[in-house]
Amino acid sequence: MLDLAIGIALAMLSLAMLLNLWRALRGPELPDRVLALDTLYTNSIALLVLLGIQFHSMLYFASALLLALLGFIATAALCRYLLRGKVIE
Template sequence: MSATILATALAIAQLALVLAMAMAVVRMLRGPRAQDRVLALDALYLNCMLLLVTLGIRTGSVFFFEASLIIAMLGFVATVALAKFLMRGEVIE
């Protein structure tokens, strides 16, 4: 019983997260401006991280936690660098 509930909720949640990632990709491709694309990339990173956490629940392995932590950190650094680039035209001054 509880396995059915959990498996169904997981399937719905993962489907929602994959669709959320797809919509972020649509926004990234559509733009129209550079800041829209960076914002969409940030959302894509976040959704991907959440999808990895749900994958960890599905497989019952703690391994996915480390992967999602690294994705969260990479996403943060990447977005900060891109925002700085939008403002100054260069990352390292």
């Protein structure tokens, strides 16, 4: 039963990631693209957690944590660049 639920969740996350990628490539404005990339990395974290549950491996959870830290820093830096034009002052 858990395998079926994980399979459905993986399919739904894959669809969500494809839609986020489409919005990131086709977004009408730059803030829409930034938001799509932010959502894309959040969905990839969820995907890694689901894969960790499915394969019973702690490596996926560690990589999800690393991706969460890097994604937060990248989003903050990109927003700061869009607002001020510089990342580091």
